[in-house]
Protein backbone atom coordinates (compact mmCIF):
# COMPACT_ATOMS: atom_id res chain seq x y z
CA UNK A 252 0.00 0.00 0.00
CA UNK A 253 1.44 3.35 -1.08
CA UNK A 254 1.87 5.80 1.81
CA UNK A 255 0.62 9.33 1.08
CA UNK A 256 0.00 12.56 2.95
CA UNK A 257 -2.78 15.11 2.79
CA UNK A 258 -1.72 18.70 2.19
CA UNK A 259 -4.36 21.31 2.92
CA UNK A 260 -4.21 24.97 1.91
CA UNK A 261 -6.60 27.09 3.95
CA UNK A 262 -6.84 30.48 2.25
CA UNK A 263 -8.96 33.53 2.97
CA UNK A 264 -10.79 33.14 -0.38
CA UNK A 265 -10.37 29.49 -1.40
CA UNK A 266 -9.32 26.28 0.30
CA UNK A 267 -7.76 23.26 -1.37
CA UNK A 268 -6.89 19.72 -0.36
CA UNK A 269 -4.48 17.30 -2.07
CA UNK A 270 -3.15 13.78 -1.73
CA UNK A 271 0.62 13.97 -2.07
CA UNK A 272 3.15 11.20 -2.64
CA UNK A 273 6.46 10.89 -0.76
CA UNK A 274 8.16 12.45 -3.81
CA UNK A 275 5.93 15.51 -3.65
CA UNK A 276 3.64 14.62 -6.57
CA UNK A 277 -0.03 15.59 -6.34
CA UNK A 278 -2.16 12.46 -6.83
CA UNK A 279 -5.58 14.02 -6.29
CA UNK A 280 -6.88 17.49 -5.45
CA UNK A 281 -10.13 19.29 -4.78
CA UNK A 282 -11.03 22.80 -3.73
CA UNK A 283 -13.87 25.05 -2.70
CA UNK A 284 -14.54 28.61 -1.55
CA UNK A 285 -13.66 29.45 2.06
CA UNK A 286 -16.58 31.90 2.51
CA UNK A 287 -14.65 33.39 5.43
CA UNK A 288 -17.55 35.52 6.68
CA UNK A 289 -19.55 32.44 7.65
CA UNK A 290 -19.42 30.83 11.10
CA UNK A 291 -16.32 28.91 12.23
CA UNK A 292 -18.41 25.74 12.20
CA UNK A 293 -19.47 26.18 8.57
CA UNK A 294 -15.89 26.78 7.48
CA UNK A 295 -14.73 23.76 9.47
CA UNK A 296 -17.39 21.63 7.77
CA UNK A 297 -16.06 22.64 4.35
CA UNK A 298 -12.53 21.68 5.45
CA UNK A 299 -13.80 18.29 6.61
CA UNK A 300 -15.73 17.83 3.35
CA UNK A 301 -12.59 18.28 1.22
CA UNK A 302 -10.55 15.97 3.47
CA UNK A 303 -13.33 13.39 3.24
CA UNK A 304 -13.28 13.53 -0.58
CA UNK A 305 -9.51 13.03 -0.50
CA UNK A 306 -9.79 10.08 1.90
CA UNK A 307 -12.41 8.50 -0.38
CA UNK A 308 -10.03 8.84 -3.32
CA UNK A 309 -7.19 7.36 -1.24
CA UNK A 310 -9.34 4.38 -0.34
CA UNK A 311 -10.27 3.78 -3.98
CA UNK A 312 -6.60 3.81 -5.00
CA UNK A 313 -5.37 1.81 -2.07
CA UNK A 314 -3.30 4.68 -0.63
CA UNK A 315 -2.60 4.86 3.08
CA UNK A 316 -2.97 8.43 4.41
CA UNK A 317 -0.53 8.79 7.27
CA UNK A 318 -0.58 12.52 7.99
CA UNK A 319 -2.55 15.73 7.39
CA UNK A 320 -0.63 18.99 7.08
CA UNK A 321 -2.61 22.24 7.03
CA UNK A 322 -1.22 25.57 5.88
CA UNK A 323 -3.17 28.25 7.76
CA UNK A 324 -3.16 32.02 7.41
CA UNK A 325 -2.41 34.32 10.33
CA UNK A 326 -0.74 33.92 13.71
CA UNK A 327 -0.59 30.37 15.01
CA UNK A 328 0.55 28.29 17.92
CA UNK A 329 1.94 25.46 15.82
CA UNK A 330 2.83 23.29 18.84
CA UNK A 331 -0.72 23.32 20.19
CA UNK A 332 -2.31 23.38 16.73
CA UNK A 333 -4.22 26.62 17.33
CA UNK A 334 -5.05 29.46 14.96
CA UNK A 335 -4.63 32.39 17.37
CA UNK A 336 -5.71 35.18 15.06
CA UNK A 337 -6.26 35.37 11.32
CA UNK A 338 -7.19 38.73 9.76
CA UNK A 339 -8.69 37.01 6.69
CA UNK A 340 -10.69 34.36 8.60
CA UNK A 341 -11.66 36.34 11.72
CA UNK A 342 -14.05 33.68 13.08
CA UNK A 343 -11.13 31.29 13.54
CA UNK A 344 -9.98 33.03 16.72
CA UNK A 345 -8.11 30.86 19.25
CA UNK A 346 -9.36 27.96 17.17
CA UNK A 347 -8.15 24.44 18.02
CA UNK A 348 -8.10 23.32 14.41
CA UNK A 349 -5.64 20.39 14.77
CA UNK A 350 -7.58 18.67 17.53
CA UNK A 351 -10.94 19.11 15.75
CA UNK A 352 -9.61 17.51 12.55
CA UNK A 353 -7.70 14.80 14.41
CA UNK A 354 -10.78 13.80 16.40
CA UNK A 355 -12.84 13.60 13.20
CA UNK A 356 -10.47 11.50 11.09
CA UNK A 357 -8.14 9.87 13.61
CA UNK A 358 -5.09 10.89 11.57
CA UNK A 359 -2.18 12.96 12.92
CA UNK A 360 -2.58 16.67 12.02
CA UNK A 361 0.02 19.41 12.00
CA UNK A 362 -0.54 23.05 11.14
CA UNK A 363 1.86 25.75 10.06
CA UNK A 364 1.66 29.19 8.54
CA UNK A 365 0.50 28.95 4.90
CA UNK A 366 3.38 30.99 3.53
CA UNK A 367 5.97 29.09 5.56
CA UNK A 368 4.75 25.77 4.18
CA UNK A 369 4.74 27.29 0.67
CA UNK A 370 8.39 28.28 1.27
CA UNK A 371 9.22 24.72 2.34
CA UNK A 372 7.40 23.38 -0.73
CA UNK A 373 9.35 25.65 -3.10
CA UNK A 374 12.57 24.84 -1.24
CA UNK A 375 12.11 21.06 -1.52
CA UNK A 376 10.30 20.65 -4.85
CA UNK A 377 9.92 23.98 -6.65
CA UNK A 378 11.66 27.22 -7.60
CA UNK A 379 13.99 27.11 -4.59
CA UNK A 380 15.25 23.56 -5.20
CA UNK A 381 19.03 23.43 -4.93
CA UNK A 382 19.37 26.74 -3.03
CA UNK A 383 20.03 27.09 0.69
CA UNK A 384 18.79 30.68 1.21
CA UNK A 385 15.39 31.67 -0.19
CA UNK A 386 12.56 34.12 0.44
CA UNK A 387 9.14 32.99 -0.74
CA UNK A 388 6.53 35.71 -1.19
CA UNK A 389 2.88 34.87 -1.72
CA UNK A 390 0.31 37.34 -3.00
CA UNK A 391 -3.33 36.39 -2.59
CA UNK A 392 -6.07 37.59 -0.25
CA UNK A 393 -3.11 38.80 1.80
CA UNK A 394 0.65 39.10 1.29
CA UNK A 395 3.02 36.84 3.18
CA UNK A 396 6.67 35.85 3.22
CA UNK A 397 8.61 32.77 4.31
CA UNK A 398 12.37 32.81 4.81
CA UNK A 399 14.79 29.87 4.63
CA UNK A 400 18.38 30.51 5.71
CA UNK A 401 21.11 27.86 5.55
CA UNK A 402 18.42 25.36 4.50
CA UNK A 403 16.46 26.00 7.69
CA UNK A 404 13.03 27.59 7.97
CA UNK A 405 13.13 30.72 10.14
CA UNK A 406 10.37 31.30 12.71
CA UNK A 407 11.49 33.82 15.30
CA UNK A 408 10.36 33.98 18.94
CA UNK A 409 6.74 34.88 18.09
CA UNK A 410 6.63 32.81 14.88
CA UNK A 411 6.17 35.99 12.87
CA UNK A 412 9.42 36.21 10.85
CA UNK A 413 8.62 36.91 7.21
CA UNK A 414 5.24 38.60 7.85
CA UNK A 415 6.12 41.29 5.34
CA UNK A 416 2.45 41.96 4.47
CA UNK A 417 1.99 44.02 7.61
CA UNK A 418 4.84 46.48 7.16
CA UNK A 419 3.41 49.99 7.20
CA UNK A 420 4.10 51.67 3.87
CA UNK A 421 1.58 54.49 4.00
CA UNK A 422 0.49 55.82 7.39
CA UNK A 423 -2.78 57.26 6.07
CA UNK A 424 -3.40 54.27 3.77
CA UNK A 425 -6.42 51.91 3.77
CA UNK A 426 -7.45 49.95 6.87
CA UNK A 427 -5.84 46.49 6.93
CA UNK A 428 -7.40 43.28 8.25
CA UNK A 429 -4.84 43.39 11.10
CA UNK A 430 -6.24 46.68 12.40
CA UNK A 431 -3.41 48.96 11.23
CA UNK A 432 -3.50 51.37 8.32
CA UNK A 433 -1.47 51.33 5.10
CA UNK A 434 0.16 47.87 5.40
CA UNK A 435 1.75 46.47 2.21
CA UNK A 436 -1.10 43.92 2.17
CA UNK A 437 -3.79 46.63 2.34
CA UNK A 438 -2.20 48.33 -0.70
CA UNK A 439 -1.06 45.51 -3.01
CA UNK A 440 -2.82 42.19 -2.21
CA UNK A 441 -5.40 40.82 -4.64
CA UNK A 442 -8.09 42.10 -2.27
CA UNK A 443 -6.59 45.61 -2.58
CA UNK A 444 -6.32 45.32 -6.37
CA UNK A 445 -10.01 44.36 -6.63
CA UNK A 446 -10.95 47.30 -4.39
CA UNK A 447 -8.94 49.67 -6.60
CA UNK A 448 -10.62 48.26 -9.75
CA UNK A 449 -14.03 48.88 -8.15
CA UNK A 450 -13.01 52.43 -7.19
CA UNK A 451 -11.68 53.18 -10.68
CA UNK A 452 -14.95 52.05 -12.23
CA UNK A 453 -17.11 53.90 -9.69
CA UNK A 454 -15.18 57.12 -10.32
CA UNK A 455 -15.28 56.62 -14.11
CA UNK A 456 -11.49 56.52 -14.32
CA UNK A 457 -11.14 53.56 -16.67
CA UNK A 458 -13.32 52.65 -19.63
CA UNK A 459 -11.19 49.57 -20.32
CA UNK A 460 -11.69 48.13 -16.82
CA UNK A 461 -15.39 48.95 -17.00
CA UNK A 462 -15.81 47.04 -20.26
CA UNK A 463 -13.81 44.05 -18.95
CA UNK A 464 -16.06 43.86 -15.89
CA UNK A 465 -19.16 44.13 -18.08
CA UNK A 466 -17.86 41.22 -20.17
CA UNK A 467 -17.81 39.15 -16.98
CA UNK A 468 -14.01 38.95 -16.60
CA UNK A 469 -12.79 37.95 -13.14
CA UNK A 470 -11.52 40.96 -11.18
CA UNK A 471 -7.88 40.80 -10.07
CA UNK A 472 -4.31 41.28 -11.22
CA UNK A 473 -4.97 39.35 -14.49
CA UNK A 474 -7.60 41.94 -15.35
CA UNK A 475 -5.03 44.72 -14.87
CA UNK A 476 -2.62 42.92 -17.23
CA UNK A 477 -5.39 42.70 -19.86
CA UNK A 478 -6.28 46.37 -19.37
CA UNK A 479 -2.63 47.42 -19.81
CA UNK A 480 -2.34 45.30 -22.98
CA UNK A 481 -5.47 46.94 -24.43
CA UNK A 482 -4.22 50.48 -23.78
Ligand SMILES: [Zn+2]
Nearest residue numbers: 417427429434
Ligand atom coordinates in the same frame (compact mmCIF):
# COMPACT_ATOMS: atom_id res chain seq x y z
ZN1 LIG B 1 -1.80 44.75 8.26
